Every structure is written in C-alpha cells, then in structure tokens.
Amino acid sequence: xGCFRLGLVATIKDRxxxxxxxxxDQKPLRGRNQDAILAACLYIACRQEDKPxxxxxxxxxxxxxxKKEIGRAKEYIVxxxxxxxxxxxxxxxxxxxxxxxxFCSHLGMSNQTVKAAQEAVxxxxxxxxxxxxxxxxxxxxxxxxxxxxxxxxLKDISLATGVAEGTIRNSYKDLHPHASKxxxxxxxxxxxLKNLCSP
Numbered sequence: 001x002g003c004f005r006l007g008l009v010a011t012i013k014d015r016x017x018x019x020x021x022x023x024x025d026q027k028p029l030r031g032r033n034q035d036a037i038l039a040a041c042l043y044i045a046c047r048q049e050d051k052p053x054x055x056x057x058x059x060x061x062x063x064x065x066x067k068k069e070i071g072r073a074k075e076y077i078v079x080x081x082x083x084x085x086x087x088x089x090x091x092x093x094x095x096x097x098x099x100x101x102x103f104c105s106h107l108g109m110s111n112q113t114v115k116a117a118q119e120a121v122x123x124x125x126x127x128x129x130x131x132x133x134x135x136x137x138x139x140x141x142x143x144x145x146x147x148x149x150x151x152x153x154l155k156d157i158s159l160a161t162g163v164a165e166g167t168i169r170n171s172y173k174d175l176h177p178h179a180s181k182x183x184x185x186x187x188x189x190x191x192x193l194k195n196l197c198s199p
Contacts, residue, residue: 016045022084023077035062036069040077043070047091052098054134056162096121096137099161103137106160107152109145116187117144123182124175131171138163139171143179146196147188173199 019041039062046053055067055074062070082089100121104114120140129136138161145152158165175182176199180190 012042012045012049012051015049016041019044019077019081023080026080032073033065033069036065036073037077038062039065039070040073043074044077044081044091047094050092050098052092052094054099054162094133096124096133096140099134100137100140103141103157103161107141107145107156109141109152110148110150112187113144113148113150116147116184117141119184119187120144120182124178127175127178127181129171129174131174134161135163135167135171136175137161138168139175140182142168142172143175143183143196144187147183147192169199 016038020038023037023041039058042061043053043055043058046058055070058070059065059067078089078091097118100117101114104117109117117140120143121137124136124140131139138157141152141157141161142154145157154165154168157163157168161168163171176196179193179196183193
C-alpha cells in the first residue's frame with residue numbers, strides 16, 4: 001500500500017522486497033522496528049530505481065516508524081548489502097529536479113510556474129550551493145511563486161516539501177544573489193526580481 005500511496009511502480013516494490021529478503025534474517029536487525037526496516041528497504045529501492053523519495057515521504061507510509069529509525073535501518077542495510085556484494089553500493093545521485101514536479105503538484109502550481117521552477121532548478125545545478133537538493137527545490141519554489149500572482153506561504157511550501165521553514169529561508173539566502181541567473185527571463189523581468197523580499 002505504501003508504494004501505491006507514493007505513486008511508485010511495481011519494479012520498485014519488487015526491488016524493496018528483494019532487499020528485505022537479503023537482510024531479514026540478519027541478527028542485528030532482530031528486535032528493531034520492522035516498519036522502519038521495510039521503509040528503509042523502500043527508500044533504498046526508490047534511490048536505486050532513480051525515483052527518489054524523501055525520508056519524510058517514506059515516513060508518511062511507514063506505520064509510525066520515525067525518520068531516525070528509518071535512517072538508522074537504512075545505514076545498517078546499506079552496510080550489509082555492501083559486505084555481501086564486496087563493493088560500495090550505487091544509490092544514484094539525487095537532484096533537486098527529482099523532487100520538484102511532485103512538490104509543485106502538492107502545491108497546485110500552474111503549468112507556467114512549474115516550467116519556470118524546473119528551469120530555475122536546472123540552472124541551480126551550475127552554482128556551487130552546498131544545500132541538499134530537497135532544500136534547493138523548496139527554495140526555488142519559494143522564489144518562483146513570490147514572482148507569481150499565486151504566492152505561496154513559507155509554511156505551505158514547508159508542508160508540501162517536508163523541509164523546515166528555517167532551512168528553506170537559509171537556502172533562499174544562498175540562492176537570492178543568483179536570482180537573475182536562475183529565474184527565466186520569459187517568466188520575470190529584472191525589475192520584478194528587485195521586488196523579491198530580501199533574505
């Protein structure tokens with residue numbers, strides 16, 4: 001049901017089951033929260049299949065397992081799989097663009113606004129912004145919606161993305177100086193960018 005609620009394809013469910021079968025008999029996992037183990041397998045499967053979900057999104061279908069428990073189970077499972085394979089495990093790099101469309105959809109943004117946000121996120125990859133891709137996606141949404149008629153509140157963006165308001169603010173601070181490079185010129189003029197609230 002978790003896969004269904006997260007809009008995931010059957011191959012991810014199969015891979016998550018495969019990972020679970022490999023680790024379910026491991027002694028150190030006994031006594032751990034089973035929901036956290038299952039959730040961690042799902043998180044890893046999503047990453048491997050290039051359909052990443054945030055730990056927070058996985059949490060929402062994890063029957064009460066906490067982020068911390070899922071995080072710990074994930075680290076242990078990755079270590080176990082690496083020992084078994086005799087090499088480090090490839091989980092695929094995550095990019096802000098992997099999450100953006102879904103976040104925009106949760107916020108009910110218009111097609112034009114989504115298109116502008118996607119272009120901005122692509123340009124953000126050229127900058128040396130040391131923030132998580134999820135925080136960058138959230139900050140880009142904030143910038144783009146501030147320049148639209150349908151402004152989104154920080155708290156709504158925080159709810160839709162699972163990124164804390166303070167974290168979005170800090171990422172916004174980092175992105176703000178580059179707004180003219182990030183925001184597509186067809187979407188907003190230089191003049192409009194001056195109206196962006198200062199970080």
